[in-house]
Amino acid sequence: MFYCDANKVGGVFCPEMDIFEGNRFTMASVPHKCDDPKGKHYDECDRAGCGSNIYDQDDKAMCPDSKCTIDTTKPYTHSAAFETSSSRKLSGIKNTFTQGDSSFEFYTCGDEDYLADMTEYLSKSMTLIFSQWGGKRNDMTWLDGMT
16 A cells, blocks of 8 residues: 555556666666656656666676676675766666675666656655565566576
8 A cells, every 4th residue: 555656556656766676587777767747646657767687787797606796596785876966966876796705786777867867756755665576487577588
């Protein structure tokens, strides 16, 4: 109840910042912006968002194998840094994965205008939510179909 996101889950649209959507094979980080609100409600949001999938950056960056930079069968750390420009607009979302002496870094969304548009949402009214979800293998191919 009272949950919203860019895909209208819960029946209402709202801006969304997916910091980590992943499993042991890959992860995606995706900002989703919306149209200008009509009063207190959004009519439409960018359902696909402007995301990046770590597998597209390097297919050996993270996976359940000791040959990968980050072996997801063992503990690792993920940090997300929200970088701003001199005009205090969001200019980058840097993801860093570390495990022992190994690390891998990549940026989410290479569209500077898209990121700048996310600034207002991130600085005002977003709520941090942690959740675990998924479905049958075919339901999750948007995330890990390439693996």
